[in-house]
Amino acid sequence: MSRLTAYGGEAADLPPQLLQSFLDGVADGTGAVPIGTVYSFDQIVQAHGDMETSRASGKLVVLT
Secondary structure, three states, X not given: OOOOOOOOOOHHHOOHHHHHHHHHHHHHOOXXXXXXXXXXXXXXXXHHHHHHXXXXXXXXXXXX
16 A cells, blocks of 8 residues: 655656556545645644644645
8 A cells, every 4th residue: 555645756756656546536536635734824824833843634724
């Protein structure tokens, strides 16, 4: 099993099968990106702090 949770490398470093599997799941509705926390725009400093200190899991969303 493979999980694409975060990626900081180059495109050539990502196995094509893993990326394609993720994209296929998104396309057919079975893939999901886990949303960790939703912040209001006035909480953007907190959101950035949570991201930098790894206090959040999943994707962080800031509503504008």
